[in-house]
Amino acid sequence: MKIVIAPDSFKGSLSAIEAARAIEGGIKKAFPDAKTLCIPVADGGEGTLETLVAATNGKKVPVNVTGPIGQKVEAEYGILGDGKTCVIEMAKASGIPLIPREELNPLKATTFGTGELIKQALDDGFASFILALGGSATNDGGAGMLQALGLSLLDEQGNKICTGGAELTKISSIDLSEFDERIPYCKFLIASDVENPLIGPHGASHVFGPQKGATPQMVKILDASLAHWADEVEKVTGVHLHDLPGAGAAGGIGGAFQAFFPSQMKRGIDVVIEHTGLHTALEGADLVITGEGQVDFQTASGKTPMGVAQAAKIQNIPTVIVAGSIGTGIDVLYQHGIVSVSSIINKPMTLNEAIKNAAELLAESAEQVVRSFFYHQTLNSGKVVR
Template structure:
């Protein structure tokens, strides 16, 4: 029996690679003779760089950048095995995980560090980029990222705006004269699992702002600020970001890339599947196990488990999802080849306990799922034989 293991990260506890190893341990406890193929994946958010570098036998380049709250942090960009393609993961410079609990502030959080990563990669000679956007602590429309690359965002007095989404309410004009000209000579593939527009009830602020610490009042302010930003961007680029598909990704940075970069945007999981060779790995597989920390209605919008299940369904291979927690709306996943969604939590526990025990919980949860799956598979085969 061949089982393909293709999980995303369990945010805050396990990387996709660590999750894959835990799943494999669980499989071996239940079915020691099983052939396992580990293929950790991601959907453009946190962990995408790790996945692509590992899958292509690439390397990492350390870079010191400005974190989301303006303090310097250690970051990195990745280089694929071809030695030519650079992977910029936004979460490595502007991610939620870089902000201590209780200090989230999307009014002031900046994407400046993401721009610094791109600038360093340009300085190092790269011209082909994969931009993994997701997992950000920001809601600044990508303004900070653009500032790091030479764009000037000015108020009515001609002074440059400071960091943060709230600052965009003071925007008067954009000066592109010093924007890094090398960008137009490069290619940028945006890997994102988000199709939301920039503003409005389905936009960046209303949908993602609360998880970044925004109050209802903050959300309204941030949405108005992004609307002001979109108006200013349209004046200099002619691109209408307001309702552009994907513009709301990662606090609006998806729109910044589409307006100022020669960029193509694709579903993050599709990019990762292509580079990791998932379709080839699925040949002759009997079962696929995937998972992530939270599975709910958003999962069916293009996150890792759905993308993996879709790929497996093309070969009529069943997919099982393991999750730290399960929310509403998972029924939509069953049409994509998912046969079951299972929580790894085996008793009442606090979040910190679940995070600390994630590897063990995932291993044990996998063991039980595999035991059940192959027991009923064997029973069905016996019935058919009769």
């Protein structure tokens, strides 16, 4: 019996690595002799850096940068095991977890620290980058990142504007003369599962702004700011970001990469699967177990469990999902090789209780899932599963 364990993180409670170990513990309780392979994964959001570094035996480099509301934070970038590829996870420098919830303010939040991370990696000699865009607290169109890399955003008086999403309406011209000259000679692979345009009802501000503390009035201001930003960017680059797929990723930083960097956007889970060797690990497997904190209809749009299930389906391997909670619209998942979706919650409990006991709950759920799955396999095949 071979089981591949490939979960994402359970946000607020378990990293992907910790989740994989918990699932493995539950499996071993049911089937001590089972062969298990733990392949923690991510979809381009928080945890992507740790996953890629661990999978390739790489390392992390600490860097002090500017946080999303101007505070100093200790961030880091990753170096893959090849020693040549740098991983930048923008949440490390510009993420929601860096700000107390009551201080979230996308009108002022900046991606400047993400730009500082990139600049430090450039200074350290890297020219190949993977950029994970999930978990940002920002809605500045990536302007702060560009400012950190030398781009000058000028108002009508020729003065540099400040950072933050609301400042974008002040831009009268964009000066590229001091933009980091090394960037055109580098490769940037953007790991993101977001295909939203920059502006409009499906754009960065309307869809993701409220998660970052934006009120309905703020959303209107931010959307107008990004529209003006897109107009100014098009004047100097010729790139029409307004309705460009993926431009709305991470508060519009996806658009900044498409306009100013030699970049390619790719589904985050596909980037991680490629670097973790999941396809090879799946060979000969009887079952795949994946999971994350919340599973619902959005999971089908490229989240970790869907990407894992699609990879497993190529080899005709069934996939089961264990999740912290289950939302609406999961029926669509059963069309993609997923045979069941289970919640780890086994009795009424508060969110804090679930988070505190996540590892134990996940192990218990995994044990029951494999017992049930292989019992039915035994009935169908007539063979005893060991």
